[in-house]
Amino acid sequence: MDVLGLTFDEVRAVLRPREHEVKPLRAVYRALVCGQTPPDPTETPLPHCAALDADVLPIDRRLEDGDLTKFVQRTHDGLEIESVVVPMQRTHGIWRTLCVSSQVGCARGCTFCETGQLGLLRNLTASEIVGQVTAAQRDFAGGIRNVVFMGMGEPLDNYDNVIRACRVLMDPNGLSLACERLTISTVGRTEGIRKLARLGWRRLNLAVSLNAPNDEVRSRIMPINRLEPMATLREALLDYPLRKCQFFMMEYVLIPGVNDAPEHAREVADYLRPLKCMLNMIPYNPRSDSPWRAPTEVEVQQFLGWLEELGQGCKRRITKGRSQMAACGQLGNRALARRRRRASAESG
Ligand code: SF4
Structure with missing residues (x-):
């Protein structure tokens, strides 16, 4: 068993x-x-x-970039699961955050994201999700402190397996991770957000990929927005029962020439004003064949400055892992996905 x-x-x-x-x-x-x-x-x-x-899948490859490690597990049906270990120095030693995948590929097709270019190959099972944590615990001497669902896939598109995996991760008889150590990051699936709210896990952290100042830009880079525009997303978030000291983490991938103008900062601040949230700025990590470059440090600081002047609380994600395609938005093996598609087209 x-x-x-x-x-x-x-x-x-x-x-x-x-x-x-x-x-x-x-x-x-x-x-x-x-x-x-x-x-x-x-x-x-x-x-x-x-x-x-x-059934812990063996680690097929490990890629290091500074203190960050991406590891790849091969599934029984020949696909690849990518996970990233991010260490953080704390006074009492090193805490590690593990970024896990919930799917192989992703159906959401965000244009800035490598995983989105793969399309969806399949959902991961709860065992394959927990197995990423177990493999990391084994290889990193048990130092995994936080688990974030920010790897390949949209977790709320694989809701049942993700929630099952969370239950196993939190089980006090096993890995015993506290609920507040888990973060689910969504592209903004409002039905899934409402389901999470009903689940009543008040300590679970929720991150939302916003990435745009208005519907026009968001629909261009995130197809989900054509189905669920920003106003619908905000309604679902306003209904979400946050604890007193809790806030949403709103992710904003800063892409030069797309969402980094001064009026964009104003629109973002206006949109976020009714929400209890922190904006997490992620300088764009170019995917393969990217039409956009990464922003310069000056561009990042400028946009952060505009938001802060407007009273919006912000954090900036330190860029790590770009050289190994291990940074945020860079996971996925496109060549393997292409081979799989070709093979399944030929066989049937
Ligand atoms: S950003 Fe997230 S939801 Fe969008 S394509 Fe990438 S993995 Fe999927």
């Missing part, structure tokens, strides 16, 4: 261990899901323990 897609209670419900078997079973579950070696089988001679397994 693959434990990566199951909480311990679900494992228990299937195996129905007797009371004295629960503790050793839990120890095996925890070790497997955390990427550790399970206790010696001679010390846990229960048939139930032998039934557990963790």
